[in-house]
Amino acid sequence: MTDDPTPNATTQTALMDGPSDDVVEVAEGTSNEPTSFTEAIEQVGAGSLLGYRLQQQAILSDFGLFALQCRDNDALLTRAAEMAADGMRTGLCKVLEYRPEQDDLLFRAGVGWKTGVIGNASLAADENSPAGFAFRNGTPVISNHLEGEDRFRTPQIMVEHGVRRAINVVISTTAGAWGVFEVDSPSAGQFEAADIAFLQGFANLLGVAMERQENERRLAEALDYQKVLVQEASHRVKNSLTMLSSILHLQSRSNPLPEVSSALNEASGHVIAIARTHDQLWRQGTG
Numbered sequence: 001m002t003d004d005p006t007p008n009a010t011t012q013t014a015l016m017d018g019p020s021d022d023v024v025e026v027a028e029g030t031s032n033e034p035t036s037f038t039e040a041i042e043q044v045g046a047g048s049l050l051g052y053r054l055q056q057q058a059i060l061s062d063f064g065l066f067a068l069q070c071r072d073n074d075a076l077l078t079r080a081a082e083m084a085a086d087g088m089r090t091g092l093c094k095v096l097e098y099r100p101e102q103d104d105l106l107f108r109a110g111v112g113w114k115t116g117v118i119g120n121a122s123l124a125a126d127e128n129s130p131a132g133f134a135f136r137n138g139t140p141v142i143s144n145h146l147e148g149e150d151r152f153r154t155p156q157i158m159v160e161h162g163v164r165r166a167i168n169v170v171i172s173t174t175a176g177a178w179g180v181f182e183v184d185s186p187s188a189g190q191f192e193a194a195d196i197a198f199l200q201g202f203a204n205l206l207g208v209a210m211e212r213q214e215n216e217r218r219l220a221e222a223l224d225y226q227k228v229l230v231q232e233a234s235h236r237v238k239n240s241l242t243m244l245s246s247i248l249h250l251q252s253r254s255n256p257l258p259e260v261s262s263a264l265n266e267a268s269g270h271v272i273a274i275a276r277t278h279d280q281l282w283r284q285g286t287g
Contacts, residue, residue: 056198059087067209076209077109084183084202085111092184096131105131105180123155131180134168140196141168162186167195171203173211241275
């Protein structure tokens with residue numbers, strides 16, 4: 001949860017159904033009811049467990065708004081790592097993207113890692129690491145004592161950064177598992193089931209936002225392709241009309257009958273007028 005011990009901290013390996021110790025009921029009709037996250041946090045105290053959870057909800061809400069507006073994938077992932085680390089009161093967070101060709105999890109974005117890690121370092125995607133297990137099984141993983149962990153191995157890069165506990169959730173899109181969202185801490189303490197809910201909220205927003213960005217990219221490509229097709233069709237129509245006008249003009253000059261020659265010449269002019277009107281309409285429609 002936080003780098004500082006909090007009441008009722010328990011070790012969890014996955015988010016379980018049932019009541020949570022973090023749920024606090026407030027009687028209806030309470031006076032001076034808060035109208036914002038800030039006021040609510042001030043009333044209960046930022047240092048309390050409830051205040052901590054309200055801060056997480058406020059951060060998650062802010063990120064949701066950012067995700068709706070963001071059009072840059074790298075900025076989206078980096079901001080998610082920064083805000084999640086802030087919400088969990090730790091300095092280490094990373095977004096891991098699964099690469100099928102290498103069968104690994106790439107450090108795609110993050111905060112608190114040494115220079116050169118992001119975009120270059122990777123973790124094995126097998127079930128022997130917390131992140132790999134979460135990715136392969138679609139199950140959130142909490143490990144609050146990595147130094148004594150017997151379920152998983154601790155990746156060397158986490159050892160080098162002094163990580164003592166970690167929490168992992170899967171980032172998914174409609175296409176399936178995309179990667180893993182992980183928060184790490186170098187201090188003693190406990191990540192809890194409620195922290196999984198907070199982190200999974202980030203992961204869910206990331207999955208939706210990334211999918212929206214991909215759909216927007218494909219739509220833009222389709223519109224560009226359609227524009228090229230329309231442009232090509234317009235050129236062909238214009239060329240065909242120009243060619244028809246030229247044929248009519250040549251026939252008008254070679255025809256010995258004045259009335260026929262005049263009619264052909266007039267028809268040629270009409271065709272040219274149609275070609276110019278078509279070109280102007282097309283340019284107005286695509287301008």
